[in-house]
Amino acid sequence: MATPLQFQSIKLYPRLTTGRYNRWRVGFVLSTQAVFFLLPWIDWQGRQAVRFDFSSMRGYLFGLTLLPGDLIYLAGTLILCALGLFLWTALAGRLWCGFSCPQTVYSQIMLWIERWIEGPPNARRKLDAAPWRLSKLGRKGLTQGVMIAFSLATGWTLVGYFTPVRELAPRLLNGAPGQWEAMFALGYAGFTWLLGGHLRESVCKHMCPYARFQSAMFDADTLLVTYDAERGEPRGSLRRQAGGACIDCGICVQVCPTGIDIRQGLQYECIGCAACIDACDQVMDKIGQPRGLIRLDRLAPAAQAEAKPLWRRPRVAVYSGSMSVLVLLMVWGLAVREPFRVDVLRDRAVMARETDDGLIENLYTLRIQNTRPQARRYALKVQGEGVVRTDLRQPLLAPADGTASVQLAVAADPSILARGSHRLTFELVDLSEPQHRVSEPGRLLMP
Ligand code: SF4
Ligand code: SF4
DSSP: OOOGGGTTOOOOOOOOOOSHHHHHHHHHHHHHHHHHHHGGGOEETTEESEEEETTTTEEEETTEEEOGGGHHHHHHHHHHHHHHHHHHHHHHTTHHHHHTOHHHHHHHHHHHHHHHHHOSHHHHHHHHHSOOOHHHHHHHHHHHHHHHHHHHHHHHHHHTTTSOHHHHHHHHHTTOOOHHHHHHHHHHHHHIIIIIIIITHHIIIIIOHHHHHGGGGOOTTOEEEEEOHHHHOSOOOTTTOOSSSOOOOOHHHHTOTTOOOGGGOOOTTOOOOOHHHHHHHHHHHHTTOOSOSEEEEESSOTTSOSOOOGGGOHHHHHHHHHHHHHHHHHHHHHHHOOSEEEEEEEOSSOOOEEOTTSOEEEEEEEEEEEOSSSOEEEEEEEEOTTEEEEEESSOOEEOTTSEEEEEEEEEEOTTTSOSEEEEEEEEEEESSSTTOEEEEEEEEEEO
């Protein structure tokens, strides 16, 4: 009987395959997980190479330090990822789903754990049907224990992208993580365990919105997992010799993680994992027929023999053109970006005040954000009509990879300026690298 966890689906016991696509899938699973688990432990110039620190509002990407004003690059990266996914889908259908989507990758790892502890599909089916005895409890408990341990490792690693991972490890092991760290680590671990360990293909079939609209990105030359009905039909067992190449062994269905029969044509449940291709190729090898009864093929009818070159496929051209423009803009933006930023905040508590020598003074706070790994000293120039002098209350010094707030008074001559608000320009120059300078506008109030 279906359980609520299985979204009314029958529990599937897909057979594992071997073959060239399986090797690719294993390679993708291992390489994506190696990157995910190892990246937070890599150091770069004396600090964690990749970390997004909410407390200091800074992001570190190897040699690059990102400040809140750089959110545009985050938006650009997200758009780039979306366009990359669209391009990949236009070229190769749902191969992203079958090979590198985190849902597929985690489901595959959980399936390996299940198979390692509970055995091949038939043994697992038997174990599930057996009454709850001590041996079943032990095996099921061990499976869930290993799955939960793996899920906790994913949660811990994810949080390690947002907090120094080397400090997080001892804190988690001592049972003293911060509140939000524990919450995020457990939340992500819970999702990994639930979605990868239990819901699995139901997520692809019933929850993933991408499955519903990805066909809108296909064109006639998109590569899809396809059954060659012309060659395969009429199907029949080896003994019956119905005429087609398909011997109706059903292995392509048994290996399918979503439980569909690709011989019934393109279906939205197909995640493009190509397990059925590997399985059918092995059957063809055994019966001495050429491989490729199920294969990656274009959507175009056979009559349209020639595939169009990539630049003549409008979707491919639009996606790749937009990606190239975006990459160029981002690289250019990062190349001309100054290594420090300054915000000018007018002191709103004091409107303006008169000095002993009859000038009108406005107070400001300069917030200097230094992204260099060394402390930096700056020179300041304030320009504006009627400005007579500037009076710095502290030295213009920002700590290494940190922020400094400096109080400043700007005095202007009231005999030159009319009442009202007047434009100022604050220019800061890095004294160690004078080619780096930042200008920020401000206003001076004359009462
Ligand atoms: S694996 Fe190949 S031969 Fe066997 S049923 Fe599927 S398509 Fe037919
Ligand atoms: S039909 Fe083939 S490619 Fe599609 S999900 Fe099933 S096994 Fe994977």
